[in-house]
Amino acid sequence: DVKVTxxxxxxxxxxxxxxxxxxxxxxxxxxxxxxxxxxxxxxRLIYFSYDVKMKEKGDIPxxxxxxxxxKERFSLILESASTNxxxxxxxxxxxxxxxxxxxxxxxxGSGTRLTVV
Amino acid sequence: QQQxxxxxxxxxxxxxxxxxxxxxYENTAFDYFPWYQQFPGKGPALLIAxxxxxxxxxxGRFTISFNKSAKQxxxxxxxxxxxxxxxxxxxxxxxxxxxxxGADGLTFGKGTHLIIQP
Numbered sequence: 001d002v003k004v005t006x007x008x009x010x011x012x013x014x015x016x017x018x019x020x021x022x023x024x025x026x027x028x029x030x031x032x033x034x035x036x037x038x039x040x041x042x043x044r045l046i047y048f049s050y051d052v053k054m055k056e057k058g059d060i061p062x063x064x065x066x067x068x069x070x071k072e073r074f075s076l077i078l079e080s081a082s083t084n085x086x087x088x089x090x091x092x093x094x095x096x097x098x099x100x101x102x103x104x105x106x107x108x109g110s111g112t113r114l115t116v117v
Numbered sequence: 118q119q120q121x122x123x124x125x126x127x128x129x130x131x132x133x134x135x136x137x138x139x140x141x142y143e144n145t146a147f148d149y150f151p152w153y154q155q156f157p158g159k160g161p162a163l164l165i166a167x168x169x170x171x172x173x174x175x176x177g178r179f180t181i182s183f184n185k186s187a188k189q190x191x192x193x194x195x196x197x198x199x200x201x202x203x204x205x206x207x208x209x210x211x212x213x214x215x216x217x218x219g220a221d222g223l224t225f226g227k228g229t230h231l232i233i234q235p
Contacts, residue, residue, distance in 0.1 A: 004160070033222050040126070042206060042227035043161070058222055090160055105221065106151070106158030 003027075006091050006109040013116050018079040021112050023091030029107075030095060032074035034058075034066065035109070037088040049074055081116045083100050120144050123207050131234050136142025136194040138229045140207035143188065147209040151223070152181065152192050155204045164205070166208070197233045205229045 007022040025032065033048040035058075040107075046059030047066040055066050063085060067075045078085055091109045122141045130136045140150075151166035165183040166176045167190065174181045180193040194201055208223040 012164060035222075035225075042123075043223075043225040045222040045224070048222045059224075062148070106153075106161075106163060108162065110158065113196050 004091055004093055004107050004109040006089075006112050007030075008112050010109065011112060011114045013078075013081050013114065015082060015116055017078075017081045017116075019081050019114065020115075021076040021078075021089055021114070023074045023076070023109060024072050025074075025091075025093040025107070026072065027093060027095070027107065029093035030069070030071075031093060031113060032068065033092040033094075033106075034064075034074065034076045035090045035092065036060070037090055043090065046076065078114075079116075083116050086116045120147075121207060121209050121226045122225045125140045125228060125229060126227070127230040127232075129193075129232045129234060132197065132199060134197050134233075135195045136192075136201065136231055136233070138192045138205055138207070138231070139189065140191065140209075140226050141187075141189045142209050144190075144209070144211060144224075146211040147224075149209050149210045150183065150190050152179075153206040153208060153225075155206065155228075161206055174217070177212070195229075199233045199235050202231055202233045203229055 004025045005114050013019050034046040037043050037045040044060050046064050048067045049055045052071050065077045089112045092106050094106045120143050124139050152164045153161035154164045155161040165176050165179050169185050172183050178195045183190045195222050206228050207226040210223045
């Protein structure tokens with residue numbers, strides 16, 4: 001069964017800590033995405049990547065960075081965690097590439113609920 | 118700027134009834150409109166999707182109706198069942214804009230919390 005795996009279901013971190021959220025997909029997908037989900041706000045795109053070492057800012061990139069050193073792994077980094085980054089973080093992947101499969105076959109992980117205290 | 122507006126925020130429907138969730142978009146470049154279903158503790162899962170070259174798509178009890186001129190699309194759940202109780206998200210995306218033709222991300226509505234009462 002193909003899947004997107006997020007390394008932690010729950011995390012509690014202190015303000016100012018550097019936080020790494022890891023995501024691995026086993027579908028050989030080119031595209032990977034990080035969203036955050038907040039009540040009443042839906043899912044908001046933080047960063048995405050369409051190739052190894054490539055990254056694009058989404059709608060709310062401030063306070064975040066990403067790393068994609070291997071095709072199957074996409075990491076979200078909170079450089080200095082703040083309480084307003086308490087949220088559910090969802091990783092997703094999709095196949096596609098030039099002109100194709102936009103949004104097709106998005107597969108989401110189960111999410112990481114991050115609490116910053 | 119919210120590019121996809123979803124309503125209602127919450128919805129209660131009796132078992133066997135029709136659940137209707139509506140979405141409106143602003144960006145005329147959007148050309149793919151999926152609906153996602155999310156159960157508690159799980160990530161969203163693709164339910165059904167439509168392209169603007171058709172006005173309706175049906176898969177089992179789930180139907181998307183699409184009105185290109187009005188820039189609106191809706192999800193209809195026929196014969197709603199308690200197992201359909203979940204949060205539903207509409208979304209939209211457009212052709213790639215990144216260098217090298219890479220993927221763009223989906224823009225999601227804010228979600229509808231659907232409860233089907235037995």
